[in-house]
Amino acid sequence: MEVRFLADVNVVKLARLLRVLGYDAKVIPDEDDNHLIATALKEDRILLTRDTQIMRRRIVTIGRLKALLVQDDRPEQQLRQVVSALRLDYNLGRFTRCLECNEVLVERAKEDMRDLVPPYVFKTQTEFRQCPGCKRVYWRGTHWQNMNHDLEQWQAGVRP
Numbered sequence: 001m002e003v004r005f006l007a008d009v010n011v012v013k014l015a016r017l018l019r020v021l022g023y024d025a026k027v028i029p030d031e032d033d034n035h036l037i038a039t040a041l042k043e044d045r046i047l048l049t050r051d052t053q054i055m056r057r058r059i060v061t062i063g064r065l066k067a068l069l070v071q072d073d074r075p076e077q078q079l080r081q082v083v084s085a086l087r088l089d090y091n092l093g094r095f096t097r098c099l100e101c102n103e104v105l106v107e108r109a110k111e112d113m114r115d116l117v118p119p120y121v122f123k124t125q126t127e128f129r130q131c132p133g134c135k136r137v138y139w140r141g142t143h144w145q146n147m148n149h150d151l152e153q154w155q156a157g158v159r160p
């Protein structure tokens with residue numbers, strides 16, 4: 001079964017990187033610890049946090065709530081830790097999720113994107129995906145290529 005995450009507000013960038021890989025990584029802004037824990041339990045999500053207080057909670061120590069204490073403050077190192085601890089797949093489904101709101105992207109026909117993307121992008125790209133939530137449009141541009149390159153490097157174990 002595919003793992004799903006709930007990221008504490010102190011690891012929001014990590015959540016974005018997990019979304020790049022295609023993992024479901026939810027963030028609830030400004031929630032207290034109790035609500036965070038309740039949500040993770042209810043939705044069967046692994047809690048990612050840098051908060052050692054949460055890790056000392058009984059519900060975590062007895063193993064009822066799965067939680068991972070994120071060690072590093074650099075997002076790429078955080079991603080490595082999570083990938084290695086939970087044996088995640090770097091190739092699960094890159095760029096299938098909205099980086100902003102975690103929704104699964106929907107493939108869109110090129111002709112429908114004419115007014116939604118810059119003219120150069122429309123002219124040069126063929127594949128478009130859109131977030132059903134925030135309506136943001138994604139394509140395989142320079143940003144995508146750079147991100148992909150970084151992921152290949154991290155996967156190969158090259159230090160960023």
Ligand SMILES: [Zn+2]
Pocket residue numbers: 098099100101102103131132133134135136
């Ligand atoms: Zn979105």
